Amino acid sequence: MEKVKKQIVEQLVSGTINRDESRNLLKMDPKDPERFWTYLDVLQDRVSWTDKILLRISDHLYVVKKEETGERLVKCDCGHELGDYRANWKTATNIRIRDTKEQIDKVYYPATAAPEPEWNEVREFFCPTCFAQLGVEVVPPGYPLIFEFLPDLDRYYSDFLGRPLDDEKDDWYENHTDKRTAQWL
Numbered sequence: 001m002e003k004v005k006k007q008i009v010e011q012l013v014s015g016t017i018n019r020d021e022s023r024n025l026l027k028m029d030p031k032d033p034e035r036f037w038t039y040l041d042v043l044q045d046r047v048s049w050t051d052k053i054l055l056r057i058s059d060h061l062y063v064v065k066k067e068e069t070g071e072r073l074v075k076c077d078c079g080h081e082l083g084d085y086r087a088n089w090k091t092a093t094n095i096r097i098r099d100t101k102e103q104i105d106k107v108y109y110p111a112t113a114a115p116e117p118e119w120n121e122v123r124e125f126f127c128p129t130c131f132a133q134l135g136v137e138v139v140p141p142g143y144p145l146i147f148e149f150l151p152d153l154d155r156y157y158s159d160f161l162g163r164p165l166d167d168e169k170d171d172w173y174e175n176h177t178d179k180r181t182a183q184w185l
């Protein structure tokens with residue numbers, strides 16, 4: 001069975017892969033069964049910390065298993081930790097809200113594509129340490145923060161990858177956002 005070279009996956013992740021190579025990846029039949037592990041290796045090589053990456057959430061964010069405590073945390077590539085992955089990471093960011101036409105127009109072009117401030121606000125989420133923009137959402141004012149991604153990691157690793165995690169437990173796949181926000185009251 002054909003295996004994808006790590007170097008090709010590195011190029012894919014960094015966006016430097018050429019058109020022919022990316023086309024070859026798309027056409028592979030069957031797909032390389034090791035591709036997820038190679039991908040994790042490539043991601044791990046790109047960060048300066050050693051907590052094990054379990055899954056990538058977005059350009060900057062990862063779910064990791066913290067070495068010292070065994071917690072599953074959301075971590076920015078800069079090393080900043082955004083807490084237990086079961087709570088919406090947005091609650092641990094710096095948030096800028098654009099809720100006037102003037103503020104919204106600064107980030108929309110053409111103006112006709114911009115959301116109307118009477119109906120929507122634009123929320124931008126930033127890492128408190130490296131200030132990378134981690135996400136954006138456009139929602140009606142007062143709408144709860146959207147929790148975009150709560151993966152069932154135990155099931156993904158055991159049922160889909162065939163390599164169960166060694167710290168499986170029943171309450172990993174639960175939304176704990178309310179527990180975090182309750183601490184603020």
Ligand SMILES: [Zn+2]
Binds near residue numbers: 080128129131
């Ligand atoms: Zn960061």
